[in-house]
Amino acid sequence: MRKYSIDHKSPIPLHAQAETLLRQLIQEEDYRNGKVLPNEVELAKKLAISRTTLRQSINKLVFEGLLVRKKRSGTRVAQNVVSSKSNNWLSFSQEMKLRGIPIKNFELHVTWVTPDEELAAFFEIKPDRKVLKLERVRGRPDEPFVYFVSYFHPRVGLTGEEDFKRPLYEMLEHEHSIIATLSKEEISAVAANDDIADKLRLPAGSPLLFRKRYVFDPGERAIEYNLGYYKASSFVYTVESTR
Amino acid sequence: MRKYSIDHKSPIPLHAQAETLLRQLIQEEDYRNGKVLPNEVELAKKLAISRTTLRQSINKLVFEGLLVRKKRSGTRVAQNVVSSKSNNWLSFSQEMKLRGIPIKNFELHVTWVTPDEELAAFFEIKPDRKVLKLERVRGRPDEPFVYFVSYFHPRVGLTGEEDFKRPLYEMLEHEHSIIATLSKEEISAVAANDDIADKLRLPAGSPLLFRKRYVFDPGERAIEYNLGYYKASSFVYTVESTR
DNA sequence: CTTATTATTATGTACATACATTATAACATT
DNA sequence: AATGTTATAATGTATGTACATAATAATAAG
Numbered sequence: 001m002r003k004y005s006i007d008h009k010s011p012i013p014l015h016a017q018a019e020t021l022l023r024q025l026i027q028e029e030d031y032r033n034g035k036v037l038p039n040e041v042e043l044a045k046k047l048a049i050s051r052t053t054l055r056q057s058i059n060k061l062v063f064e065g066l067l068v069r070k071k072r073s074g075t076r077v078a079q080n081v082v083s084s085k086s087n088n089w090l091s092f093s094q095e096m097k098l099r100g101i102p103i104k105n106f107e108l109h110v111t112w113v114t115p116d117e118e119l120a121a122f123f124e125i126k127p128d129r130k131v132l133k134l135e136r137v138r139g140r141p142d143e144p145f146v147y148f149v150s151y152f153h154p155r156v157g158l159t160g161e162e163d164f165k166r167p168l169y170e171m172l173e174h175e176h177s178i179i180a181t182l183s184k185e186e187i188s189a190v191a192a193n194d195d196i197a198d199k200l201r202l203p204a205g206s207p208l209l210f211r212k213r214y215v216f217d218p219g220e221r222a223i224e225y226n227l228g229y230y231k232a233s234s235f236v237y238t239v240e241s242t243r
Numbered sequence: 244m245r246k247y248s249i250d251h252k253s254p255i256p257l258h259a260q261a262e263t264l265l266r267q268l269i270q271e272e273d274y275r276n277g278k279v280l281p282n283e284v285e286l287a288k289k290l291a292i293s294r295t296t297l298r299q300s301i302n303k304l305v306f307e308g309l310l311v312r313k314k315r316s317g318t319r320v321a322q323n324v325v326s327s328k329s330n331n332w333l334s335f336s337q338e339m340k341l342r343g344i345p346i347k348n349f350e351l352h353v354t355w356v357t358p359d360e361e362l363a364a365f366f367e368i369k370p371d372r373k374v375l376k377l378e379r380v381r382g383r384p385d386e387p388f389v390y391f392v393s394y395f396h397p398r399v400g401l402t403g404e405e406d407f408k409r410p411l412y413e414m415l416e417h418e419h420s421i422i423a424t425l426s427k428e429e430i431s432a433v434a435a436n437d438d439i440a441d442k443l444r445l446p447a448g449s450p451l452l453f454r455k456r457y458v459f460d461p462g463e464r465a466i467e468y469n470l471g472y473y474k475a476s477s478f479v480y481t482v483e484s485t486r
Numbered sequence: 487c488t489t490a491t492t493a494t495t496a497t498g499t500a501c502a503t504a505c506a507t508t509a510t511a512a513c514a515t516t
Numbered sequence: 517a518a519t520g521t522t523a524t525a526a527t528g529t530a531t532g533t534a535c536a537t538a539a540t541a542a543t544a545a546g
Contacts (some may be wrong), residue, residue: 011507013499039526050501055527072526076314185482189432189452189475207432207450207475214294232450239428239482256529282496293531315496315539456496 006047014049018057023100025078026066036074077196093167106144107137107199110160123153123222133156137199147199151224180223182216187237200231207232249290257292261300269309269320279317349387349440350380362390366396366465375401375450388474390442395467423466425459430480443474450475
């Protein structure tokens with residue numbers, strides 16, 4: 001039985017099926033390490049679709065920078081780790097999906113806490129007003145690679161009973177009509193303390209990329225304050241700027 | 244006489260010609276204001292290329308977000324052309340000045356080196372062509388906090404005799420007519436190795452913010468490849484992004 | 487006059503096919 | 517052992533064709 005296959009009866013276009021299939025395929029250890037993909041003619045035959053259709057899907061991934069083609073030698077996975085582009089505002093879930101990496105939630109805690117001074121000031125609320133705190137350890141199925149702590153403004157209207165396994169911004173948009181459009185971020189490096197090292201399964205003292213995000217709605221009103229600790233080896237933040 | 248046309252004898256692929264042609268076409272007032280482009284079948288006929296080939300070019304522009312397709316109504320220029328690029332284009336010197344912190348150069352080495360494969364590829368030069376390497380350890384008067392390694396494209400025309408204590412981009416602009424306008428950056432965290440730890444007066448293994456910059460001129464030609472290792476405690480990278 | 491129905495017209499999907507180009511490997515030559 | 521030549525195996529380019537789908541326009545029905 002073949003691992004990946006395409007359903008010719010499905011209403012989903014073949015090239016779209018091939019696309020998601022490729023996204024999964026390139027998660028495999030071998031390909032990730034530079035093994036060339038099956039050549040187009042062969043692969044098309046195996047999937048029982050035409051080469052043109054297959055190329056349509058490959059092209060898309062090439063455009064996205066996930067695959068690199070080379071004449072004669074073949075097509076392989078581009079050699080870069082998960083990155084975040086500041087231009088196209090993607091959430092963690094979206095980004096992982098784009099790369100065909102399944103997300104695993106290793107930990108998820110929801111609590112109501114009293115904000116510290118800084119947070120109360122950012123949210124412009126009284127210090128005794130409780131806010132929702134969401135802690136998550138997420139990553140690919142085999143390893144956690146980020147520890148998030150989020151605080152939400154009471155205005156958002158979260159109860160704490162929501163399903164936080166779903167994409168967060170999707171939920172905010174649909175169920176709470178909250179649209180996040182502006183984010184101010186600060187990025188620095190820190191050493192993992194015992195607690196975080198444990199969560200991310202790292203030796204204490206390992207370097208982490210630390211990202212603080214202040215998220216706003218279109219009226220520049222504060223929505224979320226987010227702290228992210230990324231395992232350095234599997235995360236790169238990319239920025240493109242012009243002047 | 245037709246305004247735009249395609250040369251079937253040119254060595255440039257038809258779809259590439261069609262692409263540049265489209266890019267010109269959509270500069271026209273009418274299209275920019277929302278007029279639909281000629282439909283694919285017609286346009287293909289006019290340009291004397293197949294619809295498939297034409298679609299190849301259109302697809303590229305659609306992917307770049309320049310064109311928007313709509314069934315039945317046709318294809319037109321996307322209306323949201325305002326790009327939301329981050330504006331943090333500041334050089335180290337400018338940034339320090341802005342904060343009123345005097346700069347001290349702790350180390351400064353200039354050498355000519357043979358580029359490694361990656362660098363030669365980025366600069367698009369032969370691997371035996373030597374490039375100028377500039378290493379600097381800089382910081383505030385009392386403590387170093389960044390270790391830079393820069394490589395410059397030979398095209399820039401640096402001799403190695405210049406005064407590298409001056410603001411670099413100012414010098415490039417005035418003395419070499421090189422204007423850096425685009426920079427692509429990758430930010431991650433690493434642990435300090437012995438060498439760098441020593442330069443920055445830190446214990447080995449301390450977390451550092453590691454910033455790779457690819458700097459380009461207005462023609463998107465590579466100018467500089469820069470590696471920066473920042474002492475985590477004294478450097479934060481900020482980004483603002485909208486969607 | 488409003489609401490279905492149908493036709494039209496654009497893009498969307500998919501295939502089979504042919505030949506060009508180019509990086510590499512295999513081989514032959516000096 | 518270095519250099520030149522040829523084969524080959526992958527992607528790259530390009531065409532022609534067919535039918536599907538969806539939004540709109542035109543028309544018919546109530």
